[in-house]
Amino acid sequence: MKDLTWGTAWNYTRAEMRDPSSAENKTYNQNILGTALSWTPDNWTFSFGGGWYQNFLTTKKADVNNYFAGDAWGIEYFAGxxxxxxxxxxxxxxxxxxxxxxxxxxxxNYQRIDNGLGISFQLDYGFRVDYEHVFTSSTDNLGDMNLVRLRYDF
Incomplete structure (x- = not known):
């Protein structure tokens, strides 16, 4: 089936956090793993993916020993x-x-759920403009967002 695509990616980083005021430091082994399926029958595009993050997302604490949260996961979907x-x-x-x-x-203790509607304009010479309205529900009450993206494919 030529219109079905599967992608997987993994990244490892060894990060060292330092506090110059106290000379404290801590090394973190960071992993990001993600996979997604995309199906493009005719003019449609459907995609679903998921990921796992280890020592990558922050705790929002300015402390080298607790800077990164342990594990987190995420999923995403798209239909256009x-x-x-x-x-x-x-x-x-x-x-x-x-x-x-x-x-x-x-x-x-954090969770965020986004659902959005958008429109994408593919222009000549590799340019693209997207407008998106995102309805957000999060532990920190982030609120809804309007996003505009300008993209260039070279």
Whole structure:
């Protein structure tokens, strides 16, 4: 099935946090692991992915011994329909629905759930402009967001 894609990535970093005022330091082994499936039948795009984070997300404490939370996980999804335009500098328009969830397992009591609606404008010469409204529910009451992205593919 040529319109089904699976991607997986892993990253390891050995990070050292230092406090110059107290000369304290701590070394963290950081791991990020993620995988996603994407299916693109005709003009549709459907995607679902998940990830695991070890010693990567912060605890919001300015202490070298507790700077990073232990483990967290997340999932995300996307569904969009690309409408070809081919007029002037506009190649296509893609309305979409997206969402994600991030939850700490230990080190911090935090959870965030986003759901959003967006529209993407693919322009000539590799440019793209996205507008997204994100409805957010989080432990820290972050609130809803409006995002505008300018992207260039070279």
């Amino acid at each position: 329909y690309k409408i070809p335009v081919g007029q002037y500098a506009l190649k296509s328009v893609q309305p979409y629905f997206m969402g994600d969830r991030l939850q700490y397992v230990n080190g911090r």
